[in-house]
Amino acid sequence: MDSRKNEDLEAEIQSHLQMAAQDKVAAGQSPRDARDATLREFGNVGMVKEVTREMWPGTSLESFLQDIRYGLRTLIKTPGFAVVAILTLALGIGANTAVFSVVNGVLLNPLPFRDADRLVVLFHDKANFPEGSISYPNFLDWQRDNQSFEAMAAYRQNGFSITGAGEPENVHGQRISSTFFPVLGVNPVLGRNFSADEDRLGANPTVMISEGLWKRKFGSDPAIIGRRLIVEGVGRTIVGVIPAGFRLRISNFRTGDVYLPIGEDTEPQFRERSSAWGMDAIGLLKRGVTLEQARQDMARVNRGLAAAYPDVDAGIKSRIVPLKEHMVGELRPVLLVLLGAVAFVLLISCVNVANLLLARSNSRQREFAIRVALGAAQQRIVRQLLTESILLALVGGVLGLILAKWGTAAALAAVPRSLPRAENIGLDFHVLLYTFGISLVAGIVFGLVPALKTSHSHIGSTLKESGRNLAGTRGRAQGAFVVAEMALALVLLTGAGLMIRTLFHLWEVDPGFNPHDILTFNVSPSSSLASKSPDAIRAAYREMHAAIRSVPGVEAASFNWGAHPMEGDAEESFWVQGQPKPARRADLPYALQYVVQPEYLELMQTPLKSGRFLRPDDNDHSQFVVVIDEDFAAQYFPGKNPIGQHLVNEQTGGRERVEEIVGVAGHVKQFGLDQDAINTLHAQIYESFFQQEDDLMRRVAKGTDVFVRTRAGIDPTSVFPAIQHALNRVDAGMVVFGPENMDQTVADSIAQKRFSMTLLAVFAALALLLASIGIYGVLSYLVGQRTQEIGVRMALGAQRSDVLRLIMNDGARMALLGIGIGVVVALGLTHLMTSMLFGVRPTDPLTFAAVTLVLGWIALLACYVPAHRAMRVDPTVALRYE
Amino acid sequence: MKSQYQNRIELLQGTLDLLILQTLLWGPQHGYGISQVIRTQSGEVLQVDTGSLYPALHRLEKQKWIKSEWKLTEKNQEAKFYQLTAAGRKQLAEERSRWEQLSDAIGAVLKNPVIG
Numbered sequence: 001m002d003s004r005k006n007e008d009l010e011a012e013i014q015s016h017l018q019m020a021a022q023d024k025v026a027a028g029q030s031p032r033d034a035r036d037a038t039l040r041e042f043g044n045v046g047m048v049k050e051v052t053r054e055m056w057p058g059t060s061l062e063s064f065l066q067d068i069r070y071g072l073r074t075l076i077k078t079p080g081f082a083v084v085a086i087l088t089l090a091l092g093i094g095a096n097t098a099v100f101s102v103v104n105g106v107l108l109n110p111l112p113f114r115d116a117d118r119l120v121v122l123f124h125d126k127a128n129f130p131e132g133s134i135s136y137p138n139f140l141d142w143q144r145d146n147q148s149f150e151a152m153a154a155y156r157q158n159g160f161s162i163t164g165a166g167e168p169e170n171v172h173g174q175r176i177s178s179t180f181f182p183v184l185g186v187n188p189v190l191g192r193n194f195s196a197d198e199d200r201l202g203a204n205p206t207v208m209i210s211e212g213l214w215k216r217k218f219g220s221d222p223a224i225i226g227r228r229l230i231v232e233g234v235g236r237t238i239v240g241v242i243p244a245g246f247r248l249r250i251s252n253f254r255t256g257d258v259y260l261p262i263g264e265d266t267e268p269q270f271r272e273r274s275s276a277w278g279m280d281a282i283g284l285l286k287r288g289v290t291l292e293q294a295r296q297d298m299a300r301v302n303r304g305l306a307a308a309y310p311d312v313d314a315g316i317k318s319r320i321v322p323l324k325e326h327m328v329g330e331l332r333p334v335l336l337v338l339l340g341a342v343a344f345v346l347l348i349s350c351v352n353v354a355n356l357l358l359a360r361s362n363s364r365q366r367e368f369a370i371r372v373a374l375g376a377a378q379q380r381i382v383r384q385l386l387t388e389s390i391l392l393a394l395v396g397g398v399l400g401l402i403l404a405k406w407g408t409a410a411a412l413a414a415v416p417r418s419l420p421r422a423e424n425i426g427l428d429f430h431v432l433l434y435t436f437g438i439s440l441v442a443g444i445v446f447g448l449v450p451a452l453k454t455s456h457s458h459i460g461s462t463l464k465e466s467g468r469n470l471a472g473t474r475g476r477a478q479g480a481f482v483v484a485e486m487a488l489a490l491v492l493l494t495g496a497g498l499m500i501r502t503l504f505h506l507w508e509v510d511p512g513f514n515p516h517d518i519l520t521f522n523v524s525p526s527s528s529l530a531s532k533s534p535d536a537i538r539a540a541y542r543e544m545h546a547a548i549r550s551v552p553g554v555e556a557a558s559f560n561w562g563a564h565p566m567e568g569d570a571e572e573s574f575w576v577q578g579q580p581k582p583a584r585r586a587d588l589p590y591a592l593q594y595v596v597q598p599e600y601l602e603l604m605q606t607p608l609k610s611g612r613f614l615r616p617d618d619n620d621h622s623q624f625v626v627v628i629d630e631d632f633a634a635q636y637f638p639g640k641n642p643i644g645q646h647l648v649n650e651q652t653g654g655r656e657r658v659e660e661i662v663g664v665a666g667h668v669k670q671f672g673l674d675q676d677a678i679n680t681l682h683a684q685i686y687e688s689f690f691q692q693e694d695d696l697m698r699r700v701a702k703g704t705d706v707f708v709r710t711r712a713g714i715d716p717t718s719v720f721p722a723i724q725h726a727l728n729r730v731d732a733g734m735v736v737f738g739p740e741n742m743d744q745t746v747a748d749s750i751a752q753k754r755f756s757m758t759l760l761a762v763f764a765a766l767a768l769l770l771a772s773i774g775i776y777g778v779l780s781y782l783v784g785q786r787t788q789e790i791g792v793r794m795a796l797g798a799q800r801s802d803v804l805r806l807i808m809n810d811g812a813r814m815a816l817l818g819i820g821i822g823v824v825v826a827l828g829l830t831h832l833m834t835s836m837l838f839g840v841r842p843t844d845p846l847t848f849a850a851v852t853l854v855l856g857w858i859a860l861l862a863c864y865v866p867a868h869r870a871m872r873v874d875p876t877v878a879l880r881y882e
Numbered sequence: 883m884k885s886q887y888q889n890r891i892e893l894l895q896g897t898l899d900l901l902i903l904q905t906l907l908w909g910p911q912h913g914y915g916i917s918q919v920i921r922t923q924s925g926e927v928l929q930v931d932t933g934s935l936y937p938a939l940h941r942l943e944k945q946k947w948i949k950s951e952w953k954l955t956e957k958n959q960e961a962k963f964y965q966l967t968a969a970g971r972k973q974l975a976e977e978r979s980r981w982e983q984l985s986d987a988i989g990a991v992l993k994n995p996v997i998g
Contacts, residue, residue, distance in 0.1 A: 008962070009936075011960070011962070012912075012913060012936075012961075012962045013932075013936070015912065015914070015959065015960060015961045015962065016912070016913050016914040016932070018959065019912070019914045019915075019955070019957075019959065019961065020914055022957070023918075042932050043931065043932055043933055044933075047933060048932050048933045048936055051933055051936075051937050052936040052937045052940050054937065055937045055940040055941040055944060056940060056944070
């Protein structure tokens with residue numbers, strides 16, 4: 001249809017030309033002259049066709065396609081411009097897509113559970129620990145007495161040794177209530193969930209395994225249900241297989257390989273109402289019950305508990321947090337700041353491309369003036385220009401998607417552990433829609449100003465001026481662009497600067513120990529050890545210690561059955577002998593507890609402030625001793641010498657254990673470089689590993705952490721295989737696993753901040769680059785515009801340095817104005833980052849001064865090149881410059 | 883400046899429409915013929931630009947005031963002939979009367995003696 005009409009128009013014009021030429025021949029001209037004259041009179045055939053076609057009743061789609069074809073032709077005609085514009089946009093759009101795909105995967109996508117919006121996490125809110133663990137008896141009462149939950153489920157994580165199926169190994173696992181998977185709506189791929197009967201003391205031992213373990217250990221045997229797996233030396237019947245797609249990472253829960261019913265745990269301490277064994281709970285709210293109603297309901301339940309068990313449950317509180325909020329709540333401000341930052345990068349890209357378009361539209365001024373003169377509507381020209389810019393943006397968007405895919409992968413590789421829900425991040429439909437959306441908006445944003453300016457400029461004078469354009473108004477628009485770019489870049493630089501200062505502050509924080517050359521790992525001896533006498537267990541551990549120390553490269557080693565700095569905490573309640581014992585156990589103070597060997601202090605290189613550390617002769621036959629940290633001393637013995645004082649703690653069965661304080665050590669930043677100051681629990685105690693009570697030794701027999709200082713200059717993890725070998729010579733059934741470099745553990749504790757800093761720095765660098773290109777481009781253009789003027793000035797006696805100053809002044813004015821606006825905007829925005837900062841205020845003057853200087857210098861540098869070029873203008877050439 | 887320029891274009895377009903319709907009153911004619919007729923009948927004063935003529939013809943056809951047909955000319959050449967439709971005749975009558983009103987009005991203004 002369209003092509004027939006085009007042929008028709010072509011034929012119509014040809015017949016016109018033919019008839020006109022024939023008339024001229026009849027009037028006596030030579031055929032050649034006649035044809036030339038006819039063509040001259042007719043004018044531009046292509047243009048006539050173009051404007052005639054615009055009269056056709058064609059659908060808007062047709063004219064749209066026409067615009068696209070025309071746009072593509074123009075872009076192909078100026079490949080340099082197209083490539084620069086598309087790359088600039090691809091960077092901006094790609095960065096936005098990458099950050100959005102993270103936001104989408106982490107914050108926006110619903111959790112992959114049925115009724116995800118009714119799922120909550122429950123904690124026992126107590127002193128020092130707003131998200132403290134719940135004791136099993138309290139949990140059972142919560143479960144029984146509440147009226148707002150469809151179901152609750154408790155869970156506690158553990159390492160479990162599994163034997164009887166190939167090589168013995170230690171796997172991560174969870175003890176769970178029988179209601180756990182039903183609450184989440186997760187169904188086994190094979191078999192069934194635990195029954196309530198299997199979730200109580202004395203039940204027949206059962207186990208559920210992961211699909212991964214099922215594949216790895218049993219070759220996906222379809223007849224696995226009913227077979228036995230030996231877990232921690234106990235044969236258990238496999239009742240179900242959990243799908244590989246089940247993923248959950250929350251406080252005290254990590255997807256594991258084995259799941260055991262929590263209710264059949266025989267450990268007596270676990271069943272004490274005062275215990276805190278790292279057990280949390282999840283719950284499924286009843287339909288229509290709000291969070292607030294559930295909180296009130298739980299407060300009612302807790303009042304009952306406080307009345308029934310005043311000794312341990314006085315003032316007990318529950319904390320209920322929506323599951324998603326618990327998983328990603330902390331990350332929300334960080335991601336939103338990053339999303340805002342990356343939007344700024346896109347804005348700068350848009351401004352740069354708008355600048356390019358302005359400069360280019362200059363050369364097309366005549367083309368549009370002619371089209372308008374021939375009757376094309378201005379609206380039509382704006383549409384044409386917008387089509388071109390949207391075309392650019394969409395091509396940039398496609399390229400940006402590719403960059404984003406690659407960039408997201410790179411960014412995620414940098415933070416393997418600290419980002420929750422990282423497995424959800426990818427380019428899904430929402431991300432594609434977002435990319436398409438921002439490309440479209442970007443196309444309109446950077447296309448509109450140049451399009452309006454071009455189509456509205458003074459057509460009559462444009463034609464008369466034989467192609468020279470209006471440097472004045474055009475220059476103003478470009479000047480405004482530069483100012484905007486500078487301001488945007490300054491805001492981003494400030495954000496990045498604040499994060500860099502934060503990281504510097506964090507790196508300067510003394511963790512209280514020297515993490516270099518420390519290897520940590522776990523041991524889990526053969527399950528038969530737990531049934532031996534406490535003395536036999538101590539002997540076995542002494543033998544293991546000797547084996548580890550004999551490995552070349554090991555300089556010191558210590559078991560640690562307690563808190564693991566920056567990884568996991570363990571606490572013990574106590575009171576100071578001679579001071580009144582609190583009436584209720586609920587009011588006992590707590591201290592972080594490290595159960596270690598004498599070499600621990602030397603190994604960690606934690607300073608000893610006074611007294612002595614644990615000694616090899618602090619054993620099960622001697623007086624119980626304890627070393628406290630300086631914060632403990634300050635808190636409980638202000639202005640007094642704690643050495644020689646005694647701490648008392650209550651053991652199972654109510655027996656009191658008295659320990660003499662023999663030394664004071666430096667404070668260790670248990671909760672991480674940035675978090676330790678925020679956490680209220682600071683007091684720390686060191687107890688002797690071999691002075692632990694007999695019943696604790698039986699638990700220690702199941703496994704503990706090991707800390708090793710290795711010879712300086714070697715990779716700490718490199719000695720791990722030799723240690724493994726040495727320990728297996730002592731006990732062939734022992735599982736030695738989880739080697740970690742302490743440096744890495746410390747780095748991981750600030751990984752999220754490092755991640756934010758890296759991204760902000762990358763965005764700021766990108767912004768700086770784009771903004772410098774922008775100011776350079778505009779100044780070069782303006783210098784080109786003013787060549788004639790410069791020539792005149794020089795002809796009238798201006799010095800080269802005057803010219804340099806003239807141009808530099810122009811650039812500096814724009815840059816300074818942009819920087820000024822940027823500072824104001826940054827002051828308004830940086831407070832959004834408060835939660836991400838450490839040791840630096842959002843209005844940190846040093847950061848502001850530094851980024852202002854950096855941006856100022858770079859802007860001046862970008863101005864210098866075109867200014868220098870202007871300085872070398874030859875007046876005689878410039879005056880002829882057209 | 884801009885709006886003045888636009889007015890000029892519109893005036894020209896409107897007038898060109900009137901001239902084209904008037905030309906076709908004498909029978910079907912092709913584009914080249916129409917431009918020749920306008921030129922000779924105006925005593926060589928009005929030169930019709932092809933960039934205005936063809937858009938005008940196609941626009942008038944879209945408005946169904948004229949219709950087109952490929953026919954042979956006297957010299958036995960293929961050409962696209964335009965001819966008035968019934969609606970076109972009515973439109974011509976309206977535009978003529980509007981033009982005459984306008985022309986009378988302007989004439990009246992111009993003929994009036996200047997007072998004061």
